[in-house]
Amino acid sequence: MNRGMESSIKIEERAAVWLARRDSEAWSATDEAAFNAWLEQSTLHVVAFVRLEAAWKQAKRLKALSAGVNSGDVPSPEGWQLTSFFDRATRTEEAPTVAAPTHEQAVPGYTAPSNVRHTRLTQRWAVAASLLVAFGASIAFYKWPFDSIYRTPVGGTAAVPIGDGSNVTLNTDSRIRLDITDTERRVELQKGEAFFDVAKDPSRPFVVQAGEKRVVAVGTQFSVRRDEDEVRVFVTEGKVRIEDETESSHDKKGDGEILTLSAGNIARTGDAGVIVDQKTISEVEGYLSWRTGYLIFRDTPLADAVAEFNRYNARKIVIRDPVVAAIRVSGKFRSTQFEAFVRILEDGFPVRARRVDDQIVLTDGRALREKEAALQ
């Protein structure tokens, strides 16, 4: 903190003194010169003065309220409360947060000052808690009345209730269709990504169908993500089977692939078949941090990080430079705070961000920096 320099309070006190003195007839040319010199010392002086002067100028507009007040009289607050001028305005205004006057009488019509003193921690937890609640409970899902389709908006997540004790969490911009019967609990992942916490029910397999693939679980936790035709499965607990949808689940003699994944596996389907990665469970959970509203990047190419952010935000980030696309980033970011992400990029890397229409375009900032450096 700038303890070594003039405190902002002291500057304000000084500015007020200058303003009051300037307001008197005794103001001389010497005073004016001294005043200008003080202003020239720092822009901090200037803005302190400009702010006070602006309030002082506003005070002149009190004239508009002087009708009915005898010259030489000063209106009391109570007097004003009774004018219809204010009555009309009060009704449409939001609750005022105004200082209660410091003299003895309580003035009708003023709200009591709220003496809220939160410590930083309390306040942050309070807001964080309310954010979490908002996340989980507010617009939980959009449900179509005629079909069990659930969807989330861009940037939203939602908890979808299944009657059996399983939990399904939808990620951004996703859509599922539920089909729960006596013999099967089926979820069709039409779009996006969902995390499944499946309650054990041996009589009813839990099936997630995504495109041409089917993920079958008995009692487990896993996530399925669908990007067009590519399907990824992340397993954090238990085991799942991946099968081809076209195969009947009872047909044991079919040549369709059946793949079993266990906790720590990430499977990605593609033209060449299914590729399985073995990671630690905590790494897999890193991919699922979206459930708490965060994105975690570990040495991730910026192109991928940006693609992730774009899933959660209507305004898209676009990279126009292969050099920029290859930058590696690590960190933990709130999925909807892409502005903060872009800002951190600009601060820490040779990246330049520009708003173009409704996109944010990232380009190589090095040439610009060099130019700026050359101009110094």
Add this chain to the structure above:
Amino acid sequence: MYCKVVDEALNAWFAREILTHEAALVRYLTRLWPQRQDVHDLRQEIYMRVYEAAKTRRPHAPKSFLFTTARHLMSDRVRRSRVVSMEAIGDLDSLNVSVEEVSPERRLQARQELMQLARAFSALPPRCREVVWLRRVDELSQKEVANRLNITEKTVESHIVKGTRLLADIFFGRKVDGEQLDNSRTNEGESGHGKQHKD
């Protein structure tokens, strides 16, 4: 660096487009910056940066610019104090509320502004209020005000000193009594609040 001070247009712009958001800005700073006693200083430095930038060119989205400047400054300070990981800075923004540019109807209408002014005025200590009224509305000279109220001109001046600061705090900052962040009101026989802030 020499700054030409009598740039009336710039000052008017600053009051209209920046100071008008003081209450929101201070709430924002108070939420994100752990040391409350620094908020006044932060606010003023933010104002300074905005003022300097606006000298060359007025930002076309003043409120966004103001809050962006605020975030940059806080990030800078965090970095300088070496408290840092990208996560800390990321977290600083985690409570960020998206700042949509103020739409015309959100801006205080003239009537509401006048009301806010009236409230600010009414909240002044009695003597202060009298001085401000007589000076600004009845347009009496300081000498005449002194005569009318039976006080010295010096005292009139000191009431103006106090009154202007309070007006600014209440009109721009919507300060609520008891929540003075700078605790700088002096006691003058009124039911004094706050202590003199010695620095």
